[in-house]
Amino acid sequence: MSTTPDSTTDKNPPVDGSQLIRFDNVTKRFGDNVVLDDLCFDVSSGKHVTLIGPSGSGKTTILRLLMTLVEPDSGTVKVSGDYLFHEERNGKLEPAGESHIREVRKNIGMVFQQFNLFPNMKVIRNITEAPVHVLGLSKEEAESRARELLELVGLTEHIDKYPSQLSGGQQQRVAIARALAMRPQILLLDEVTSALDPELVAGVLDLLRDIARTTDITMLCVTHEMNFARDISDDVLMFDAGKIIESGPPEKIFSEPEHERTQQFLNAIL
Amino acid sequence: MMSWEFFREWFLPGIWVTIQVLLYSTVLAAIVAFTVGTLRTSRFWIVRFLAGTYFEIFRGMSALIFMFWMAFAVPLMLGWQFVPLWSGTLALGMTYGAYGSEIVRGALAAVPAAQREAGIALSFTRMQRLRRIEIPQAWPEMIPPFNNLLIELMKGTALVSVIAVADMTFAGNLLRLATNESAPIYTLLLVLYFLLAFILTRLMRMLERRAKAGVGRAPEKKNGILTRKLSGRGESAQASAQTAGGVG
Ligand SMILES: Nc1ncnc2c1ncn2[C@@H]1O[C@H](COP(=O)(O)OP(=O)(O)OP(=O)(O)O)[C@@H](O)[C@H]1O
Ligand SMILES: [Mg+2]
Numbered sequence: 001m002s003t004t005p006d007s008t009t010d011k012n013p014p015v016d017g018s019q020l021i022r023f024d025n026v027t028k029r030f031g032d033n034v035v036l037d038d039l040c041f042d043v044s045s046g047k048h049v050t051l052i053g054p055s056g057s058g059k060t061t062i063l064r065l066l067m068t069l070v071e072p073d074s075g076t077v078k079v080s081g082d083y084l085f086h087e088e089r090n091g092k093l094e095p096a097g098e099s100h101i102r103e104v105r106k107n108i109g110m111v112f113q114q115f116n117l118f119p120n121m122k123v124i125r126n127i128t129e130a131p132v133h134v135l136g137l138s139k140e141e142a143e144s145r146a147r148e149l150l151e152l153v154g155l156t157e158h159i160d161k162y163p164s165q166l167s168g169g170q171q172q173r174v175a176i177a178r179a180l181a182m183r184p185q186i187l188l189l190d191e192v193t194s195a196l197d198p199e200l201v202a203g204v205l206d207l208l209r210d211i212a213r214t215t216d217i218t219m220l221c222v223t224h225e226m227n228f229a230r231d232i233s234d235d236v237l238m239f240d241a242g243k244i245i246e247s248g249p250p251e252k253i254f255s256e257p258e259h260e261r262t263q264q265f266l267n268a269i270l
Numbered sequence: 271m272m273s274w275e276f277f278r279e280w281f282l283p284g285i286w287v288t289i290q291v292l293l294y295s296t297v298l299a300a301i302v303a304f305t306v307g308t309l310r311t312s313r314f315w316i317v318r319f320l321a322g323t324y325f326e327i328f329r330g331m332s333a334l335i336f337m338f339w340m341a342f343a344v345p346l347m348l349g350w351q352f353v354p355l356w357s358g359t360l361a362l363g364m365t366y367g368a369y370g371s372e373i374v375r376g377a378l379a380a381v382p383a384a385q386r387e388a389g390i391a392l393s394f395t396r397m398q399r400l401r402r403i404e405i406p407q408a409w410p411e412m413i414p415p416f417n418n419l420l421i422e423l424m425k426g427t428a429l430v431s432v433i434a435v436a437d438m439t440f441a442g443n444l445l446r447l448a449t450n451e452s453a454p455i456y457t458l459l460l461v462l463y464f465l466l467a468f469i470l471t472r473l474m475r476m477l478e479r480r481a482k483a484g485v486g487r488a489p490e491k492k493n494g495i496l497t498r499k500l501s502g503r504g505e506s507a508q509a510s511a512q513t514a515g516g517v518g
Contacts, residue, residue: 067391098396106393116388120406120484129402130392182392 020045026075035061037242048219050229053239059222063188067110109184113191115171117163124159127178149177169200189221238262284441291427295362302367307374328368334429337361341433358430366423373415377408410481417474421467
Protein backbone atom coordinates (compact mmCIF):
# COMPACT_ATOMS: atom_id res chain seq x y z
CA MET A 1 0.00 0.00 0.00
CA SER A 2 3.03 2.27 0.21
CA THR A 3 2.88 5.29 -2.03
CA THR A 4 6.17 7.16 -2.08
CA PRO A 5 9.34 5.19 -1.48
CA ASP A 6 11.26 8.22 -0.27
CA SER A 7 8.78 9.19 2.40
CA THR A 8 10.20 9.46 5.86
CA THR A 9 7.34 7.76 7.63
CA ASP A 10 7.26 4.11 8.50
CA LYS A 11 5.13 2.36 5.91
CA ASN A 12 5.54 -1.16 7.14
CA PRO A 13 2.68 -2.99 8.73
CA PRO A 14 3.01 -2.42 12.44
CA VAL A 15 4.57 -5.10 14.54
CA ASP A 16 2.72 -6.10 17.63
CA GLY A 17 2.41 -3.30 20.13
CA SER A 18 3.07 -0.48 17.72
CA GLN A 19 0.59 2.24 16.90
CA LEU A 20 -2.17 0.99 14.66
CA ILE A 21 -4.32 4.08 14.91
CA ARG A 22 -3.00 7.52 15.50
CA PHE A 23 -4.88 10.81 15.78
CA ASP A 24 -2.75 13.96 15.54
CA ASN A 25 -4.35 17.29 16.41
CA VAL A 26 -7.67 16.30 14.94
CA THR A 27 -10.31 18.99 15.04
CA LYS A 28 -13.87 18.60 13.80
CA ARG A 29 -16.56 21.24 13.86
CA PHE A 30 -20.20 21.18 12.90
CA GLY A 31 -20.88 24.85 12.34
CA ASP A 32 -19.76 26.60 15.52
CA ASN A 33 -19.92 23.41 17.50
CA VAL A 34 -16.38 22.11 18.13
CA VAL A 35 -17.00 18.38 18.37
CA LEU A 36 -13.41 17.16 18.42
CA ASP A 37 -10.96 19.59 19.90
CA ASP A 38 -7.35 19.22 18.81
CA LEU A 39 -7.45 15.57 19.67
CA CYS A 40 -4.32 13.40 19.95
CA PHE A 41 -4.31 9.75 20.87
CA ASP A 42 -3.17 6.43 19.60
CA VAL A 43 -4.21 2.83 19.83
CA SER A 44 -1.81 -0.06 19.69
CA SER A 45 -2.42 -3.10 17.59
CA GLY A 46 -4.65 -5.70 19.20
CA LYS A 47 -5.88 -3.45 21.98
CA HIS A 48 -9.48 -3.08 23.02
CA VAL A 49 -10.31 0.51 23.78
CA THR A 50 -13.60 1.75 25.19
CA LEU A 51 -14.76 5.31 24.67
CA ILE A 52 -16.99 6.70 27.38
CA GLY A 53 -18.36 10.13 28.08
CA PRO A 54 -21.55 12.16 28.22
CA SER A 55 -23.88 12.52 25.28
CA GLY A 56 -22.52 14.83 22.62
CA SER A 57 -18.91 14.51 23.77
CA GLY A 58 -17.77 13.26 20.38
CA LYS A 59 -17.49 9.48 20.77
CA THR A 60 -19.54 8.60 17.72
CA THR A 61 -17.76 11.26 15.72
CA ILE A 62 -14.41 9.55 16.43
CA LEU A 63 -15.68 6.26 15.07
CA ARG A 64 -17.38 7.87 12.08
CA LEU A 65 -14.18 9.72 11.32
CA LEU A 66 -12.21 6.48 11.31
CA MET A 67 -14.84 4.96 9.04
CA THR A 68 -14.44 8.05 6.81
CA LEU A 69 -18.11 8.90 7.13
CA VAL A 70 -17.02 12.37 8.23
CA GLU A 71 -13.81 14.23 7.46
CA PRO A 72 -11.71 16.15 9.95
CA ASP A 73 -11.37 19.91 9.55
CA SER A 74 -7.71 19.74 10.50
CA GLY A 75 -5.16 17.28 11.78
CA THR A 76 -4.25 13.84 10.54
CA VAL A 77 -5.36 10.30 11.17
CA LYS A 78 -3.06 7.39 10.51
CA VAL A 79 -4.15 3.81 10.23
CA SER A 80 -1.60 1.05 9.97
CA GLY A 81 1.03 3.57 8.97
CA ASP A 82 -1.02 5.17 6.21
CA TYR A 83 -2.71 8.52 6.33
CA LEU A 84 -6.44 8.05 6.15
CA PHE A 85 -7.43 11.38 4.66
CA HIS A 86 -4.13 12.36 3.09
CA GLU A 87 -1.69 11.16 0.56
CA GLU A 88 1.98 11.95 0.49
CA ARG A 89 3.15 13.31 -2.83
CA ASN A 90 6.81 14.36 -3.00
CA GLY A 91 6.96 14.56 0.74
CA LYS A 92 3.93 16.83 0.90
CA LEU A 93 0.62 15.93 2.50
CA GLU A 94 -2.32 16.39 0.20
CA PRO A 95 -5.98 15.46 0.50
CA ALA A 96 -6.36 11.83 -0.46
CA GLY A 97 -8.26 10.59 -3.47
CA GLU A 98 -11.22 8.27 -3.28
CA SER A 99 -9.23 5.13 -4.09
CA HIS A 100 -6.53 5.80 -1.49
CA ILE A 101 -9.16 6.30 1.20
CA ARG A 102 -10.90 3.10 0.16
CA GLU A 103 -7.66 1.16 0.30
CA VAL A 104 -6.84 2.29 3.85
CA ARG A 105 -10.46 1.85 4.89
CA LYS A 106 -10.38 -1.84 4.03
CA ASN A 107 -8.53 -2.34 7.33
CA ILE A 108 -11.54 -1.09 9.22
CA GLY A 109 -14.96 -2.53 9.89
CA MET A 110 -17.89 -1.03 11.72
CA VAL A 111 -20.98 -2.27 13.50
CA PHE A 112 -23.77 0.26 13.82
CA GLN A 113 -26.27 0.89 16.55
CA GLN A 114 -29.16 0.27 14.13
CA PHE A 115 -27.47 -2.76 12.43
CA ASN A 116 -27.93 -1.26 8.95
CA LEU A 117 -28.17 -4.60 7.22
CA PHE A 118 -29.07 -4.50 3.53
CA PRO A 119 -32.80 -5.30 3.45
CA ASN A 120 -32.65 -6.31 -0.23
CA MET A 121 -30.23 -9.16 0.45
CA LYS A 122 -30.62 -12.38 2.32
CA VAL A 123 -28.41 -12.99 5.35
CA ILE A 124 -25.84 -14.93 3.37
CA ARG A 125 -25.51 -12.22 0.72
CA ASN A 126 -25.31 -9.50 3.33
CA ILE A 127 -22.15 -11.25 4.47
CA THR A 128 -20.66 -12.31 1.13
CA GLU A 129 -21.41 -9.23 -0.98
CA ALA A 130 -18.43 -7.16 0.09
CA PRO A 131 -15.88 -9.99 0.26
CA VAL A 132 -16.83 -10.95 -3.30
CA HIS A 133 -17.09 -7.51 -4.85
CA VAL A 134 -14.59 -5.55 -2.77
CA LEU A 135 -11.95 -8.11 -1.82
CA GLY A 136 -12.40 -10.19 -4.96
CA LEU A 137 -12.99 -13.50 -3.21
CA SER A 138 -14.65 -16.23 -5.21
CA LYS A 139 -18.28 -16.88 -4.39
CA GLU A 140 -17.46 -20.27 -2.88
CA GLU A 141 -14.69 -18.86 -0.72
CA ALA A 142 -16.89 -16.03 0.50
CA GLU A 143 -19.73 -18.39 1.27
CA SER A 144 -17.64 -20.81 3.24
CA ARG A 145 -16.24 -17.89 5.18
CA ALA A 146 -19.79 -16.66 5.77
CA ARG A 147 -20.91 -20.06 6.99
CA GLU A 148 -18.07 -20.16 9.50
CA LEU A 149 -19.02 -16.73 10.76
CA LEU A 150 -22.70 -17.60 10.98
CA GLU A 151 -21.71 -20.56 13.08
CA LEU A 152 -19.67 -18.29 15.31
CA VAL A 153 -22.61 -15.93 15.82
CA GLY A 154 -25.04 -18.83 16.15
CA LEU A 155 -27.30 -18.15 13.19
CA THR A 156 -26.61 -21.00 10.81
CA GLU A 157 -30.27 -21.83 10.37
CA HIS A 158 -31.17 -18.27 9.34
CA ILE A 159 -28.80 -18.15 6.39
CA ASP A 160 -31.57 -17.83 3.78
CA LYS A 161 -33.75 -15.29 5.53
CA TYR A 162 -34.11 -11.63 4.88
CA PRO A 163 -33.07 -9.23 7.66
CA SER A 164 -36.70 -8.22 8.16
CA GLN A 165 -37.43 -11.77 9.26
CA LEU A 166 -34.91 -11.62 12.12
CA SER A 167 -35.07 -10.18 15.61
CA GLY A 168 -32.92 -7.19 16.51
CA GLY A 169 -30.41 -9.36 18.32
CA GLN A 170 -30.14 -11.70 15.36
CA GLN A 171 -29.75 -8.79 12.96
CA GLN A 172 -26.97 -7.35 15.04
CA ARG A 173 -25.15 -10.70 15.03
CA VAL A 174 -25.43 -10.79 11.25
CA ALA A 175 -24.03 -7.27 11.17
CA ILE A 176 -21.10 -8.39 13.29
CA ALA A 177 -20.52 -11.36 10.99
CA ARG A 178 -20.73 -9.05 7.98
CA ALA A 179 -18.06 -6.78 9.40
CA LEU A 180 -15.79 -9.70 10.35
CA ALA A 181 -16.10 -11.24 6.89
CA MET A 182 -13.88 -8.45 5.60
CA ARG A 183 -11.15 -9.60 8.03
CA PRO A 184 -10.59 -6.07 9.33
CA GLN A 185 -7.67 -5.22 11.57
CA ILE A 186 -9.85 -2.75 13.36
CA LEU A 187 -13.46 -3.13 14.45
CA LEU A 188 -15.53 -0.12 15.43
CA LEU A 189 -18.56 -0.70 17.65
CA ASP A 190 -20.91 2.20 18.30
CA GLU A 191 -23.41 1.38 21.04
CA VAL A 192 -24.21 -1.86 19.28
CA THR A 193 -26.61 -3.07 21.96
CA SER A 194 -28.53 0.10 22.71
CA ALA A 195 -31.19 -0.50 20.07
CA LEU A 196 -31.86 -4.01 21.36
CA ASP A 197 -34.57 -5.30 23.63
CA PRO A 198 -33.05 -5.80 27.09
CA GLU A 199 -33.27 -9.58 26.94
CA LEU A 200 -31.25 -9.67 23.73
CA VAL A 201 -28.36 -7.54 24.98
CA ALA A 202 -26.50 -10.20 26.93
CA GLY A 203 -26.25 -12.55 23.96
CA VAL A 204 -24.66 -9.95 21.73
CA LEU A 205 -22.26 -8.83 24.46
CA ASP A 206 -21.21 -12.42 25.06
CA LEU A 207 -20.49 -12.78 21.37
CA LEU A 208 -18.34 -9.66 21.43
CA ARG A 209 -16.48 -10.89 24.52
CA ASP A 210 -15.80 -14.06 22.58
CA ILE A 211 -14.46 -12.16 19.62
CA ALA A 212 -12.34 -9.97 21.86
CA ARG A 213 -10.85 -13.00 23.56
CA THR A 214 -10.24 -15.22 20.56
CA THR A 215 -9.10 -12.80 17.85
CA ASP A 216 -6.39 -10.19 17.63
CA ILE A 217 -8.70 -7.58 16.15
CA THR A 218 -8.21 -4.11 17.52
CA MET A 219 -11.50 -2.83 18.89
CA LEU A 220 -12.78 0.67 19.46
CA CYS A 221 -15.96 0.49 21.36
CA VAL A 222 -18.51 3.05 22.48
CA THR A 223 -20.80 1.57 25.09
CA HIS A 224 -22.84 2.28 28.16
CA GLU A 225 -22.47 -1.30 29.33
CA MET A 226 -19.85 -0.71 31.99
CA ASN A 227 -19.45 -4.32 33.03
CA PHE A 228 -18.78 -5.27 29.46
CA ALA A 229 -16.33 -2.40 29.13
CA ARG A 230 -14.54 -3.51 32.27
CA ASP A 231 -14.28 -7.07 30.94
CA ILE A 232 -12.89 -6.46 27.52
CA SER A 233 -11.04 -3.15 27.70
CA ASP A 234 -7.32 -2.68 27.88
CA ASP A 235 -7.88 1.05 28.00
CA VAL A 236 -10.75 3.39 28.67
CA LEU A 237 -10.86 6.89 27.23
CA MET A 238 -13.10 9.38 28.98
CA PHE A 239 -14.38 12.10 26.64
CA ASP A 240 -15.81 15.44 27.49
CA ALA A 241 -16.57 18.20 25.01
CA GLY A 242 -14.37 16.73 22.30
CA LYS A 243 -11.34 16.16 24.50
CA ILE A 244 -9.99 13.13 26.28
CA ILE A 245 -9.97 14.23 29.89
CA GLU A 246 -8.79 10.98 31.37
CA SER A 247 -7.56 7.61 30.21
CA GLY A 248 -6.21 4.43 31.68
CA PRO A 249 -6.96 0.78 32.37
CA PRO A 250 -10.58 0.07 33.33
CA GLU A 251 -9.78 -0.86 36.93
CA LYS A 252 -8.36 2.59 37.47
CA ILE A 253 -10.96 4.63 35.56
CA PHE A 254 -13.93 2.84 37.02
CA SER A 255 -12.65 2.46 40.58
CA GLU A 256 -10.59 5.52 41.26
CA PRO A 257 -11.12 8.13 38.57
CA GLU A 258 -8.98 11.20 39.02
CA HIS A 259 -11.10 13.67 37.17
CA GLU A 260 -14.22 15.10 38.74
CA ARG A 261 -16.16 14.93 35.45
CA THR A 262 -15.37 11.24 35.16
CA GLN A 263 -16.64 10.66 38.67
CA GLN A 264 -19.85 12.55 37.95
CA PHE A 265 -20.37 10.70 34.70
CA LEU A 266 -19.84 7.27 36.27
CA ASN A 267 -22.09 8.10 39.18
CA ALA A 268 -24.78 9.17 36.77
CA ILE A 269 -24.80 5.96 34.75
CA LEU A 270 -23.88 3.27 37.27
CA MET B 271 -68.81 1.36 -42.09
CA MET B 272 -65.29 0.22 -41.41
CA SER B 273 -64.40 -2.58 -43.71
CA TRP B 274 -62.38 -5.60 -42.65
CA GLU B 275 -60.13 -4.75 -45.52
CA PHE B 276 -59.32 -1.37 -44.08
CA PHE B 277 -58.91 -2.74 -40.61
CA ARG B 278 -56.36 -5.25 -41.80
CA GLU B 279 -54.54 -2.80 -44.04
CA TRP B 280 -54.36 0.14 -41.66
CA PHE B 281 -55.62 -0.51 -38.20
CA LEU B 282 -53.72 -3.65 -37.36
CA PRO B 283 -50.39 -2.25 -38.56
CA GLY B 284 -51.33 0.94 -36.69
CA ILE B 285 -51.68 -0.98 -33.44
CA TRP B 286 -48.33 -2.58 -34.07
CA VAL B 287 -46.73 0.83 -34.74
CA THR B 288 -48.22 2.19 -31.52
CA ILE B 289 -46.75 -0.72 -29.62
CA GLN B 290 -43.38 -0.20 -31.28
CA VAL B 291 -43.32 3.50 -30.50
CA LEU B 292 -44.33 2.69 -26.95
CA LEU B 293 -41.64 0.06 -26.58
CA TYR B 294 -38.80 2.10 -28.02
CA SER B 295 -39.69 5.29 -26.23
CA THR B 296 -40.12 3.40 -22.94
CA VAL B 297 -36.65 1.91 -23.27
CA LEU B 298 -35.19 5.31 -24.13
CA ALA B 299 -37.12 7.01 -21.33
CA ALA B 300 -35.93 4.40 -18.84
CA ILE B 301 -32.30 4.90 -19.86
CA VAL B 302 -32.68 8.67 -19.63
CA ALA B 303 -34.53 8.45 -16.31
CA PHE B 304 -31.90 6.28 -14.62
CA THR B 305 -28.94 8.14 -16.07
CA VAL B 306 -30.21 11.64 -15.37
CA GLY B 307 -31.80 10.57 -12.07
CA THR B 308 -28.60 9.08 -10.62
CA LEU B 309 -26.48 11.92 -11.97
CA ARG B 310 -28.72 14.29 -10.06
CA THR B 311 -27.52 12.64 -6.85
CA SER B 312 -23.84 13.06 -7.80
CA ARG B 313 -21.52 14.58 -5.25
CA PHE B 314 -20.11 16.93 -7.90
CA TRP B 315 -22.20 20.05 -8.18
CA ILE B 316 -21.46 20.53 -11.86
CA VAL B 317 -22.84 17.09 -12.68
CA ARG B 318 -25.93 17.72 -10.55
CA PHE B 319 -26.33 21.08 -12.22
CA LEU B 320 -26.15 19.71 -15.77
CA ALA B 321 -28.49 16.83 -15.03
CA GLY B 322 -30.89 19.18 -13.26
CA THR B 323 -30.81 21.48 -16.25
CA TYR B 324 -31.76 18.63 -18.54
CA PHE B 325 -34.71 17.88 -16.28
CA GLU B 326 -35.87 21.49 -16.17
CA ILE B 327 -35.60 21.96 -19.90
CA PHE B 328 -37.49 18.86 -20.88
CA ARG B 329 -40.08 19.24 -18.18
CA GLY B 330 -40.86 22.69 -19.47
CA MET B 331 -41.02 21.66 -23.09
CA SER B 332 -44.02 20.40 -25.00
CA ALA B 333 -43.39 16.90 -26.32
CA LEU B 334 -45.57 17.75 -29.30
CA ILE B 335 -43.63 20.86 -30.27
CA PHE B 336 -40.35 19.04 -29.69
CA MET B 337 -41.61 16.35 -32.03
CA PHE B 338 -42.45 18.94 -34.69
CA TRP B 339 -39.03 20.43 -34.18
CA MET B 340 -37.31 17.08 -34.65
CA ALA B 341 -39.42 16.24 -37.67
CA PHE B 342 -39.47 19.59 -39.45
CA ALA B 343 -36.80 21.93 -38.04
CA VAL B 344 -33.92 19.48 -37.74
CA PRO B 345 -33.99 18.56 -41.44
CA LEU B 346 -33.73 22.27 -42.35
CA MET B 347 -30.82 22.82 -39.96
CA LEU B 348 -28.83 19.67 -40.59
CA GLY B 349 -29.84 18.76 -44.09
CA TRP B 350 -30.92 15.26 -43.11
CA GLN B 351 -33.89 13.92 -41.31
CA PHE B 352 -34.93 11.21 -38.93
CA VAL B 353 -37.37 8.57 -39.98
CA PRO B 354 -40.63 9.97 -38.52
CA LEU B 355 -40.91 7.00 -36.18
CA TRP B 356 -37.57 7.96 -34.63
CA SER B 357 -38.41 11.65 -34.34
CA GLY B 358 -41.46 10.62 -32.37
CA THR B 359 -39.65 8.05 -30.26
CA LEU B 360 -36.79 10.41 -29.42
CA ALA B 361 -39.12 13.24 -28.47
CA LEU B 362 -41.25 11.01 -26.27
CA GLY B 363 -38.30 9.18 -24.69
CA MET B 364 -36.37 12.32 -23.85
CA THR B 365 -39.38 14.15 -22.45
CA TYR B 366 -40.82 11.33 -20.40
CA GLY B 367 -37.31 10.30 -19.38
CA ALA B 368 -36.97 13.72 -17.77
CA TYR B 369 -40.09 13.12 -15.70
CA GLY B 370 -38.78 9.67 -14.88
CA SER B 371 -35.49 11.09 -13.65
CA GLU B 372 -37.41 12.92 -10.96
CA ILE B 373 -38.90 9.62 -9.82
CA VAL B 374 -35.46 7.97 -9.75
CA ARG B 375 -33.89 10.89 -7.92
CA GLY B 376 -36.66 11.00 -5.34
CA ALA B 377 -36.59 7.26 -4.69
CA LEU B 378 -32.80 7.26 -4.33
CA ALA B 379 -32.99 10.18 -1.92
CA ALA B 380 -35.49 8.21 0.15
CA VAL B 381 -33.03 5.36 0.74
CA PRO B 382 -31.86 5.87 4.33
CA ALA B 383 -28.42 7.46 4.68
CA ALA B 384 -27.53 4.59 6.99
CA GLN B 385 -27.56 2.26 3.99
CA ARG B 386 -25.03 4.41 2.19
CA GLU B 387 -22.89 4.46 5.32
CA ALA B 388 -23.05 0.69 5.71
CA GLY B 389 -21.90 0.47 2.10
CA ILE B 390 -18.99 2.81 2.75
CA ALA B 391 -18.04 0.84 5.86
CA LEU B 392 -17.67 -2.22 3.64
CA SER B 393 -15.54 -0.27 1.16
CA PHE B 394 -17.91 -0.51 -1.78
CA THR B 395 -17.25 2.03 -4.51
CA ARG B 396 -19.91 4.60 -5.35
CA MET B 397 -21.01 2.68 -8.41
CA GLN B 398 -21.21 -0.57 -6.45
CA ARG B 399 -23.30 1.12 -3.78
CA LEU B 400 -25.69 2.46 -6.38
CA ARG B 401 -25.98 -0.79 -8.22
CA ARG B 402 -26.08 -3.25 -5.32
CA ILE B 403 -27.62 -1.29 -2.48
CA GLU B 404 -29.33 1.96 -3.39
CA ILE B 405 -31.07 1.21 -6.69
CA PRO B 406 -32.36 -2.22 -5.60
CA GLN B 407 -33.84 -0.64 -2.48
CA ALA B 408 -35.27 2.35 -4.31
CA TRP B 409 -36.69 0.26 -7.15
CA PRO B 410 -39.94 -0.92 -5.47
CA GLU B 411 -40.72 2.71 -4.61
CA MET B 412 -40.25 3.72 -8.22
CA ILE B 413 -42.68 1.26 -9.75
CA PRO B 414 -46.06 2.86 -8.89
CA PRO B 415 -45.06 6.33 -10.17
CA PHE B 416 -43.38 4.66 -13.15
CA ASN B 417 -46.67 2.95 -13.86
CA ASN B 418 -48.46 6.33 -14.01
CA LEU B 419 -45.75 7.71 -16.22
CA LEU B 420 -45.86 4.70 -18.50
CA ILE B 421 -49.60 5.16 -19.00
CA GLU B 422 -49.05 8.85 -19.76
CA LEU B 423 -46.37 7.88 -22.24
CA MET B 424 -48.63 5.29 -23.82
CA LYS B 425 -51.34 7.87 -24.35
CA GLY B 426 -48.69 10.32 -25.51
CA THR B 427 -47.74 8.00 -28.36
CA ALA B 428 -50.86 9.26 -30.14
CA LEU B 429 -48.90 12.47 -30.75
CA VAL B 430 -46.75 10.75 -33.34
CA SER B 431 -49.75 10.65 -35.67
CA VAL B 432 -49.32 14.38 -36.32
CA ILE B 433 -45.87 13.83 -37.81
CA ALA B 434 -47.27 11.18 -40.14
CA VAL B 435 -46.30 8.08 -38.22
CA ALA B 436 -48.96 5.55 -39.10
CA ASP B 437 -49.94 4.50 -35.58
CA MET B 438 -53.48 3.52 -34.66
CA THR B 439 -54.60 7.11 -34.14
CA PHE B 440 -53.28 7.94 -37.60
CA ALA B 441 -55.23 5.00 -39.00
CA GLY B 442 -58.36 6.17 -37.22
CA ASN B 443 -58.04 9.67 -38.61
CA LEU B 444 -57.47 8.30 -42.06
CA LEU B 445 -60.52 6.15 -41.82
CA ARG B 446 -62.65 9.04 -40.62
CA LEU B 447 -61.59 11.10 -43.62
CA ALA B 448 -62.55 8.24 -45.88
CA THR B 449 -65.85 7.28 -44.27
CA ASN B 450 -66.96 10.12 -42.01
CA GLU B 451 -67.95 7.55 -39.38
CA SER B 452 -66.51 9.38 -36.42
CA ALA B 453 -68.39 7.71 -33.59
CA PRO B 454 -67.45 4.05 -34.06
CA ILE B 455 -63.88 4.89 -35.06
CA TYR B 456 -63.05 7.02 -32.05
CA THR B 457 -64.91 4.70 -29.71
CA LEU B 458 -62.75 1.88 -30.94
CA LEU B 459 -59.62 4.00 -30.40
CA LEU B 460 -60.65 4.87 -26.87
CA VAL B 461 -61.20 1.22 -26.08
CA LEU B 462 -57.87 0.24 -27.60
CA TYR B 463 -55.94 2.81 -25.56
CA PHE B 464 -57.80 1.79 -22.46
CA LEU B 465 -56.99 -1.87 -23.05
CA LEU B 466 -53.32 -1.05 -23.50
CA ALA B 467 -53.32 0.91 -20.25
CA PHE B 468 -55.05 -1.94 -18.49
CA ILE B 469 -52.48 -4.46 -19.68
CA LEU B 470 -49.60 -2.19 -18.72
CA THR B 471 -50.99 -1.67 -15.23
CA ARG B 472 -51.34 -5.41 -14.72
CA LEU B 473 -47.75 -5.94 -15.84
CA MET B 474 -46.50 -3.23 -13.51
CA ARG B 475 -48.43 -4.71 -10.58
CA MET B 476 -46.72 -8.02 -11.18
CA LEU B 477 -43.38 -6.28 -11.34
CA GLU B 478 -44.14 -4.47 -8.10
CA ARG B 479 -45.02 -7.64 -6.26
CA ARG B 480 -41.83 -9.30 -7.38
CA ALA B 481 -39.77 -6.25 -6.50
CA LYS B 482 -41.20 -6.07 -3.01
CA ALA B 483 -40.51 -9.72 -2.40
CA GLY B 484 -36.95 -9.03 -3.53
CA VAL B 485 -36.28 -6.53 -0.76
CA GLY B 486 -37.55 -8.88 1.90
CA ARG B 487 -40.98 -7.38 2.24
CA ALA B 488 -43.92 -9.69 2.21
CA PRO B 489 -45.41 -9.59 -1.28
CA GLU B 490 -48.72 -7.78 -1.11
CA LYS B 491 -51.83 -9.80 -1.34
CA LYS B 492 -53.97 -9.23 -4.37
CA ASN B 493 -56.08 -6.27 -3.43
CA GLY B 494 -59.37 -7.21 -5.04
CA ILE B 495 -62.44 -6.09 -3.15
CA LEU B 496 -63.38 -9.66 -2.49
CA THR B 497 -60.05 -10.74 -1.01
CA ARG B 498 -59.93 -7.62 1.10
CA LYS B 499 -63.35 -8.37 2.49
CA LEU B 500 -62.56 -11.98 3.13
CA SER B 501 -59.26 -11.40 4.89
CA GLY B 502 -60.55 -8.55 7.04
CA ARG B 503 -57.84 -5.97 7.57
CA GLY B 504 -55.23 -8.70 7.91
CA GLU B 505 -51.97 -7.42 6.50
CA SER B 506 -49.12 -9.85 6.88
CA ALA B 507 -48.56 -11.13 10.36
CA GLN B 508 -45.69 -13.06 8.90
CA ALA B 509 -42.96 -10.67 9.96
CA SER B 510 -43.92 -10.63 13.61
CA ALA B 511 -43.94 -14.39 13.81
CA GLN B 512 -40.18 -14.35 13.51
CA THR B 513 -38.95 -12.59 16.60
CA ALA B 514 -36.77 -13.42 19.57
CA GLY B 515 -35.35 -16.84 20.11
CA GLY B 516 -31.89 -18.14 19.46
CA VAL B 517 -30.17 -15.56 21.58
CA GLY B 518 -27.86 -16.46 24.41
N1 LIG C 1 -23.94 15.50 11.10
C1 LIG C 1 -23.93 16.37 12.12
N2 LIG C 1 -24.30 17.65 11.93
C2 LIG C 1 -24.28 18.53 12.95
N3 LIG C 1 -23.91 18.24 14.18
C3 LIG C 1 -23.53 16.98 14.44
C4 LIG C 1 -23.52 15.97 13.43
N4 LIG C 1 -23.09 14.82 13.97
C5 LIG C 1 -22.87 15.08 15.27
N5 LIG C 1 -23.11 16.37 15.56
C6 LIG C 1 -22.92 17.00 16.86
O1 LIG C 1 -21.65 16.66 17.31
C7 LIG C 1 -21.64 16.49 18.71
C8 LIG C 1 -20.99 15.19 19.06
O2 LIG C 1 -21.79 14.15 18.55
P1 LIG C 1 -21.45 12.62 18.77
O3 LIG C 1 -22.52 11.88 18.05
O4 LIG C 1 -20.05 12.37 18.40
O5 LIG C 1 -21.63 12.47 20.33
P2 LIG C 1 -21.62 11.14 21.19
O6 LIG C 1 -20.52 11.32 22.16
O7 LIG C 1 -21.58 9.96 20.33
O8 LIG C 1 -23.01 11.25 21.94
P3 LIG C 1 -24.06 10.10 22.31
O9 LIG C 1 -23.57 9.48 23.57
O10 LIG C 1 -25.33 10.85 22.54
O11 LIG C 1 -24.14 9.16 21.17
C9 LIG C 1 -23.07 16.63 19.17
O12 LIG C 1 -23.23 17.92 19.71
C10 LIG C 1 -23.87 16.49 17.91
O13 LIG C 1 -25.01 17.28 17.99
MG1 LIG D 1 -22.96 8.37 19.85
